[in-house]
Amino acid sequence: MTRVGIVGVGYTDFRSVTPEVSWKEIMYKAASRAYHDAGIDPRRDVDSFITCAEDYWEGFSIFDEFTPDQMGAVLRPMITTCGDGIYGLANAFMQIKTGLMDIVAVEAHSKISDLITYKDVVLFAFDPVYNRPLGGHPYYVAGLEMRKYLGESGTTEEGCAHVVVKNKKNAMRNPLAGHEGDLTVDQVMQSQPMFEPLKKLDIAPLSDGAVVLILASEEKVKELTDTPVWIKGIGWASDTCWLEQREWSRAVYAELASQNAYKMAKIAYPKKEIDFAEVDDKFSYKELQHVEAARLCPPQSAGRLVSEGYFDQNGAFPVNVSGGSLGCGNLIEASGLQRTLEVALQLRGEAGTRQLDCETGLALSWRGVPTASGACIVLGV
Amino acid sequence: MRDVACVGAGMTIFSRRLKETGKEMCFEAVRMALDEAGLELKDIDTVVCGSAPDAFDGIHMKGENLLDGCGGAKKTYMRVFTGGGTGVLAPIAGWWHVASGVSDVCMVICEEKMSSCFPHPQSAFGHIWDPILERPIQPNLVWIFAMEMNRYMHVHNIKKEDIALVSVKNKGNALDHPSAQLAAKITVDDVLNSEVMAWPVQRLDISPPSDGAAALIFAAGDKVGPITDNPVWVEGVGWCIDSTMWTNRDLYFPQYVAKAAKMAYKMAGIHNPFKEIDVAEPYDPFDYKELHHMEGLLLCKKGEAANLTREGVTQRDGDLPTCPSGGLLGVGNPIAATMGVKAGEIYWQLAGKAGKRQVPDARTGVCQAWGDLMQYGSVMVMRS
Amino acid sequence: MEKYPGEALSSKKMKEVTHEKWNPRVKYAWSCGEAMSRFLNELKKGKLIGRKCHSCGKIYFPPAMFCKFCFKPTDEWVYLPDTGKVMTYSISYLDMHANRIEEPILVGVIDIDGASENMGIMHYFGEMSPDDLTFGMKVKAVWKPEGERTGSVTDIKYFKPLEGSE
């Protein structure tokens, strides 16, 4: 069966508000850059289009209706995946592997600044009978999870604060980032407690932005680019959706998703065979939970290692050199594509002052409170 | 491209209101499909959920809430959503999960609980419009179907009496379906005298909103042996979307359905659909849509579907049995879960398990779904 | 006939089983962006504006900053007359919330003159009886007085028959 590679990337920068573009226009901006980068015309060369979106983030009962025009998909095969960007990449990967499609465009964006009542919409995802009637700010679930994770793994709050400091500093070298900064651990520790032990600076601020990646079959990849990035493995999984039943201390979905991706990529020793990673950090402790779940460091050691600079850009295993969600901003369903974009830019040698010496990278996403679902993709040159 | 076969199907009853929550409905449909295929959840390696607007069930990111009922806990689980087209697009997603080699046995489960939207799902339909161009006009969804029906009747000079025959046929066929919500013996006059909602659409021209769930199990060719000696092969898939601006197309012919059909027929090696297809399940949320979609599926020339219906060609014992299940008009319209009366029905027909609804010696079947703002077509061709 | 799973509830029984109610607070301030901002600002001045794509010659109404057929940016703004013809229509006895109404709402799709074929909007019809409505009929916009216009498609009250076009 054919291999699958990335032949084009298109993206906008990540900013808190984008009043000058509508959702159509921000999608068109990213899509037209991706098609330019891949050197293709969507009206002739692209066989299938995939958008990743959820209705309530956008404000339409069926958002799928409002996507084709700005992607160039009028009267073409197109679907909407209700999931993170990497779920969209998974569908594109499978469509190409069947041999039915050669070039597939995958899009995800965030126009979350258009949504005035974000927290009410997050609460609207809670179980309507057992959890939602208790109301309150929905992020208390992250507070419950962080407490359990710190307790079980022995990680300290300072360890989580180091993640925030590292990512916001990394973001200083990412021209796309919207929330970069030189912070100190104390600054993070003294920020307003919101859902103890979760503090204000532990939470990635919301951001707008759009990312489009063009996937192609092996034959088309060789034809279109001389800096191909191959998809070596991809996996996606969910723990149970019940708050009352799930594993609070470990990211089980990340364990299962990365396991599936490693199996496909024939990776037995992730720590050694992968050079760097971009993992979800919508909350600071999640980055630690996710690197442990993906077996990129020994279990329950991430908190200590981040304090020693193990995951820094010049550390033993760089994590989130792009600045992550904490540095770039939380792009909701586009977070997965934001992570994958950084891995692709690194492997193409186009990461500027963030450039790492690397051949294999991993991107891992989480769908946010209150879900226990995530996806993982391993890219290589 | 690996061969893919459907090996089991299941569905709940379709009803205006069900006591079960969305998850519980999914469990019932999945359990029925597993029982029919003689499998257990441990034999399933990926799960695809298809469900239409979150605004019906009233749960944001509804795919996450449904996952344990779909059998997705601790599994490779994903939701796809293309409006009304989800009913056939979700099984197509199940097809590429298996045909790509990523999965050996994939469970596809579609669900809709429209009764959570109180007092009527209509208020959720109020948000499918463009907020700037259309919501200020405060449209009712039936308006645009009335406009499409009006245009279709005008261009081909089709009379309402012929269109009403479809409603009579489907609601009658549904008398043989265990899940039927609105099965009834009615006459053309009943349809023509029913309450006018938005001319030319009247009460008995429309399918009812429903709660319901449906499931299908797809297995790779090399895994089918031990499961069943009666597999139904997925031989053609096609899906297509048209522009957002429904005012930018002439509504008399669904070009997006034709493109999806051509894609599926090319893959299935079908050159003369009318001759080669033994049973068809076009999407029939309205009676005129069955005719509109028969033409979109290239089963007959433009404007001729009404004649075929009048001549009885589309009856169960006709040359081209259409909607033998009773369709959305008779069994019910839980949007995504209509998979049960479209893809599910074609599976049961070709596997010879359609009971009283069985069409004699059906070998090749086509099912189709339609959705969004009159803009999405998904088509699947199956053969036994 | 064997019964498929599922327990139906009548609307009466629905109130007897335990249930939960919720009215979500979900509010938006969509950025209209380039094309729609200009479109709405022109409506406030009582004008219709479209956008032209030079590579395929299509004139879009409502305007768009890109051509969805060529996938290229559109090239220039084009003012359009406020007349058009009826592509399709319906006579509705239901309002938005599916309540029955006595006085029917006349609504349809109007192709705006000067724009490309099949470029139009859905809007109301007025100053005509349901039987007057026909396919291809020429109509003209009736605007709200300037002071009442807010920059919305409802700045046009409805479309009435164009005099001298019967």
Added chain:
Amino acid sequence: MTFIDRIERPEDFRHWFGDMEAQYVYTSGVAGDKFFTALKKGKFLGTKCDQCGKVYVPPRMYCEECFKALTEWIDIPNKGIVDTYTVVHVDRDENLLETPEIRAFIRMEGTDGGLVHKLDVPAEAVKIGMPVKAVFKKEKEREGRITDILYFAK
């Protein structure tokens, strides 16, 4: 330069206001109806899977892993332990609360599940593992809803 013409004056950019609101009524489901009918009488019920022995609270109509219908209902004592908790300082609009509120996941004794609910214990006194029990509204005020429980406390 994505577009050929650009609006130059920021005040010309428009925003369009709207919502996506409707009323919703959710059935608690086949399993939920039994749970909440019992809750109205101050009792907890769970379902037990005879194949894998898991005891589900909140009760399920099915076992997630064995995917069998569950028919065995068992009484669950009003005894739980704090599995994890968080001290909430802000309301849903991120305004500071006068007195912080505590939310916890309480594992019900002898079961594989529990309930996420409010905890009426001073913040400094809360410890993971401490025993708590549900405090109910007065019987006649109960409606068969999760809010029939006011909070958990020592």
